[in-house]
Amino acid sequence: MKLLEGKTVLVTGASTGIGRAAAIGAAQHGANVAINYHSRDEDAESCIAAIEAAGRRGLAVKGDVADAATATDFVARAVDRFGGVDVMVSNAGICPFHAFLDMPAETVERTFRVNLHGAYYMVQAAARQMVEQGRGGSMVAVSSISALVGGEFQTHYTPTKAGVHSLMQSTAIALGKHGIRCNSVLPGTILTEINKDDLADEEKRRYMEARTPLGRLGQPEDMVGPIVFLASDMAAYVTGAALLVDGGMYVNLQ
Ligand SMILES: NC(=O)C1=CN([C@@H]2O[C@H](COP(=O)(O)OP(=O)(O)OC[C@H]3O[C@@H](n4cnc5c(N)ncnc54)[C@H](OP(=O)(O)O)[C@@H]3O)[C@@H](O)[C@H]2O)C=CC1
Ligand SMILES: C[C@H](O)[C@@H]1OC(=O)[C@H](O)[C@@H]1O
Numbered sequence: 001m002k003l004l005e006g007k008t009v010l011v012t013g014a015s016t017g018i019g020r021a022a023a024i025g026a027a028q029h030g031a032n033v034a035i036n037y038h039s040r041d042e043d044a045e046s047c048i049a050a051i052e053a054a055g056r057r058g059l060a061v062k063g064d065v066a067d068a069a070t071a072t073d074f075v076a077r078a079v080d081r082f083g084g085v086d087v088m089v090s091n092a093g094i095c096p097f098h099a100f101l102d103m104p105a106e107t108v109e110r111t112f113r114v115n116l117h118g119a120y121y122m123v124q125a126a127a128r129q130m131v132e133q134g135r136g137g138s139m140v141a142v143s144s145i146s147a148l149v150g151g152e153f154q155t156h157y158t159p160t161k162a163g164v165h166s167l168m169q170s171t172a173i174a175l176g177k178h179g180i181r182c183n184s185v186l187p188g189t190i191l192t193e194i195n196k197d198d199l200a201d202e203e204k205r206r207y208m209e210a211r212t213p214l215g216r217l218g219q220p221e222d223m224v225g226p227i228v229f230l231a232s233d234m235a236a237y238v239t240g241a242a243l244l245v246d247g248g249m250y251v252n253l254q
Helices: 017-028 041-053 068-082 105-133 158-178 202-210 220-231
Strands: 008-011 032-037 058-062 087-090 137-142 180-187 242-245
Touching: 008 017, 008 068, 017 032, 017 041, 017 087, 017 220, 032 041, 032 068, 041 058, 058 068, 068 105, 087 105, 087 220, 105 137, 105 158, 105 180, 137 158, 137 220, 158 180, 180 220, 220 242
Parallel strands: 008 032, 008 087, 032 058, 087 137, 137 180, 180 242
Antiparallel strands: none
16 A cells, blocks of 8 residues: 555655665655755666666755754755655654764764754744645654653753654644644664664674564664654644654563
């Protein structure tokens, strides 16, 4: 069953990882897909090729989500190409692991700007377009298990993920009257570029696997079903919700 037939889906940070899998998955579910990315031109091109191989139309727009103008440009380009916006998957993010006491201010600033300001501007730009269209819509923000728990080397990162989760709760209220639903997914540990170096440490990787009741870390494709579901009309009465997609890691105290 195709859940996004005829819809236009926008995904930020879709050159690699979770965003890429979500963009291709949305196309396989019948959507035309516009992707944003920051630096990896070839990966963005191959993502578009995969969208087209699924029989849908794709558009890649390069830009830094930390800049509010990137969001208005991304939405405008998507509307120009596809005629509207039905779904915004706000996914772009960074996590430069670093200790707390000597954390550089620039690292804090950049992480906040990309992860939290970026999500805010993208969701706001998409919402303005959806309200103008008058046919509702769906926002899916990629938050994290880190919205709920801490990380020694993620003191600048976890607050942004809690912020994204909170943004979806508040926008669910602000936009409900327009038929726009806002939800977040909370991935556990998914094997992507963001943690490649961190998890190159075998001991750390084995520890993270051992914490996961399903016995393995996640793959980007594990995120597709939950994101597509929340984006789709199957979730028509779901808003302000947060869906953990973590193989059970969060509940595994002992
Ligand atoms: N992997 C995991 O375990 C988890 C990830 N998450 C979240 O998932 C999201 C995606 O991460 P993931 O797929 O793992 O990591 P990746 O590093 O594989 O993907 C990150 C994506 O974000 C893009 N990006 C980075 N900075 C910017 C920017 N300033 N402007 C626009 N795009 C940008 C990258 O583009 P490019 O490469 O072209 O620069 C890339 O497409 C993040 O928000 C992360 O916090 C949440 C929980 C767990
Ligand atoms: C980058 C981390 O490995 C990843 O990101 C998160 O949000 C979680 O903390 C994961 O472990």
